[in-house]
Amino acid sequence: MAAVGMLVLLPLASLIGIAAEGDAEIWPHLLANVLPSSIVDTLALLAGVAVVAGSMGITTAWLVTAHRFPGRGMLVWLLPLPLAVPTYITAYIYVEMFDSAGLVQMALREFMGWRSRADYWFPEIRSLPGCILVMSVVLYPYIYIAARAMFLTQSASMLEVARTLGASRIKLFRIIALPLARPALAVGVSLALLEALNDIGASEYLGVRTLTVSVYNTWLNRGSLAGAAQIACVMLAFVVGLILIERYGRRDRRYAPSPKRHRTVHPVPLVGGRAWLAAVLCAVPAVLGFILPTGFLLRETLRGSLFTQLDADFLAHFLTTIGLSLVATAATLVVAVMMVSAARLSKTPLTKGALFAAGLGYALPGTVLALGLMTPLVGFDNLIGMIWRTLTGERLGLLLMGAAGGIVIAYVIRFLSIATGSLSAGLDRVSPSLEDAARTLGASRREMVWTIQIPLMRPALASAALLIFVDCIKELPATLLLRPLNTETLSTLVYTYASRGRFEDGSLAALVIVLVGLIPVIQLVRSAEAHPKRAEAEASSGSSSP
Template sequence: MTSTPTNIAPPSVPREGMRLLKGVSLLVASICALPMLAVAIAALTGGTQTVRHLAETVLPGYAGTTLLLVVLVTAGTFAIGVSAAWLVTMTRFPLVRVLEVALVLPLAFPAYVLAYAYTHILDHPGIVQTTLRSVTGWGPRDYWFPEIRSLGGAALMLILVLYPYVYLLARAAFLQQSGSTFLAARALGSSAWVAFFRVSLPLARPAIAGGVLLAVMETIADFGTVAYFGVQTFATGIYTSWFSLFDRSGAAQLALCLLSFALLLAMLERAQRGGAKYHDPSRRADVMPPVPLRGMHAVTALLVCGLPVVFGALLPIGVLLWMGIGSEQNILSPRYLGFIRNSLTLAGIAAVVTVMAAICVGFFQRLRPGRLSRGAAYVARLGYAVPGGVIAVGLLVPFAAFDNQLDAWMRATFDISTGLLITGSIWLLITAYLVRFLAAALGAYEGGQAMVHANMDAAARSLGETPLGTLRRVHLPILAPSLLTALLIVFVDVMKELPATLIMRPFNYDTLAVQAYRLASDERLNGAAVPSLVIVAVGLLPVILICRQVGRPR
């Protein structure tokens, strides 16, 4: 008995279109794999002297600090995200309808922007400590106050902006659960808390684990917050080795350590999850009616859900506006208009290129499911687990070598210097954004693609439509909302991205994120508030769309 291989197109499908789609998908996967391979090769060929020096000096500190930061952020995002999701889904208390939407707002903030705002009010010359000294008459050494520029402060900033990842996925999982399972546990004598921990939480675990993993990946990729607070992690070590010490081998070896750590986390989460799957919402028997809360229970729920919104969004916006009004930065000046133009140009081009790449990879996997297409999609998703600094090093190492070889050959052959054709270009930076954020675009595209039934493809094929024609005339019109969401997500992520932009940007080509980081590094926090506010304002666009989706009635 023989079977037809699934990776061979039927005769009715023009092979030219399939070859083009296959070639583009494999090219995208190769580009995503290039930084990781380049980092590994550069690190392994850099000699053992640098490795021994790093192991004896900074490597244990980098590893310990990064691991502790991950543990703190994991615990914080899990506690806030899961508790808030459960309360707004399963209970009713004052302002619950407002809070279930407002809990998403901190997602618009880069963590380093929160760091600037809270440093301004909590540092020694800030309004909080100044007021404390004026009221009590204490001197600078007469009291203890938590240090915001610390590992704990960095963890708090990251928790406040990353818990919405856990909240969104946990809330979606709780909404999809059947109320009969929870009610059955209660009928068997379990208290509400016991039923939550033994029934609802295990059912939502795959979604919660996915949200926590996203938060962890963002944590190990963060550079702006930890660098500003003086916390020595792998991300700051890569930047210091590359720019301050001019040690390319050391930067590559630190990047390989961070890459290994990120991929290990992803593999551990996948292995631990095992066969767990999301509950199918189409099979739920009923929806459990929300429980109204009264008295102290309602106040507690209001505080649990309201404080993250206050400290993660409302208070930082107020502080940044106050700082920006008192600064000397003119957002309408030609210099700032240049920053805005550069940021919008990079974000716009990167968003379009990334979404187009996601369409090619996702559609190829749909048309030809098999090892090749699944492998291409898997490699394309790996970029989200790779911090921006690692991607920057992984792209600069091979392309800088290519530019130098080409320049040497042109000098020897034609006596012409080509300089850095690729390394100093905007397109290499766009490539870094593509690798970093393709997973987000691919996830949004595949989420919308699930709504396109396979019968639609069969009907289009039976009418003589080519694969690319089916994509253009059938899929894309249906997927327009998902594609718009993907565009906005990538656009805002690029606006906020800092480490890759700092390392790879062309000479004298600064963005709003770079300007905010530069001003904050010079302790000009009032000035840093202005570009930070613009970044937050742009970040609110996709968050508003997400809020509209979250706020729809069940």
């Protein structure tokens, strides 16, 4: 447990050490020329995503939960699907479609007879507002899923009482439903903002110089590792701020409905113009975030006959991606099972602290994590190389830094919190009496883990495995910075094509990423939609029993 906690905290300590050892002249230069614009752009981006994505997620979640309107059944499934599309892929697609040389403006010029951009005005997609829009239409499902889960579990009795007192639908939402959902909304918004802070592909391609982009440029393009580490330390302040905001949003807000005669919210039919307005409001985010990007990728793949790319090189990139993701997923689950089981069987400050430290990994942007891992990985490789040379007299190549091992470690640290959170939630539903009975029968801790905890955690293990696997496939910043030379994954392949101005040639790789990402999202929607049905069936059986 302590070793895992140290593994997560090690990149942070290394990052601070690199920043402190840097040339004293670097910091004044960064403070005068780099940080002001980067901080402003980052703050503006996070604020914009919070407002736009938050509005999309909350509005759509309330509409599909509390009302019936045309297309609602299909939209319930479509609205979470943008989670399968990485932000950088959406950014590349939107530039291809809405830039001055894109499909939309070319069609407008041809239809209207315009000759150049001087004849008309069109919103610039390569801008801060464009970046906010792109990230919002991809990240709003974090808020949507959290908000819908809370709206589904709210008691219908409170809403009915408010209706009898004359509350309108808008007032009902504003004074009852929204305040009760605030803890879940705080979690959803914070996750969306952490993903926005982690992004490098979309913000760089759209011309927004965030702190993440500055770290990347300072490290690789300007050759200043210490300067990049100092910017990364500033990013950590943003991460801490987001975590504090999330905890502030959840403070003293606990709501547990009575288990007796609890009825969930039943959708109220909308008619006329309101029904069609609700349908449009819910359809727009789904179209912008999933249907439009997926349709574009499919069109480019078919039009460019990109299936001919399915050669040995593409297969190698695909197998590299799958292999790294599978190994990282398996390692993450093994570590998570060990930590959660230890925390369950021995509730000491050490186990609680290690579990808390494991949860910090997801809050670390990929660029910060990669930068912090560099020194520990090089140090480990040098130590093993020295031992090997002493024993055999031969030189040993790199094992972790610049090799697959470094990427796997970064994945494990970054996504460990997904596994520990899912497994902890799964074990919390298990009655402690089962474990107490096993103890009285003389079962050892190992036997309890293998015979009781792991079998009961299988559903949570499956869900966590799907989410981690797809997150590993989509992860770009850490993969980009830690990958071995001449090694490509699907995400770095798409990034390479886009950097050369030929994103359409990477449509097949992008489409594969999206299709693989659909698997856990669909499973997540299926589980979420099954919950209210089970609750309604239990309520019906309870009310009909004598």
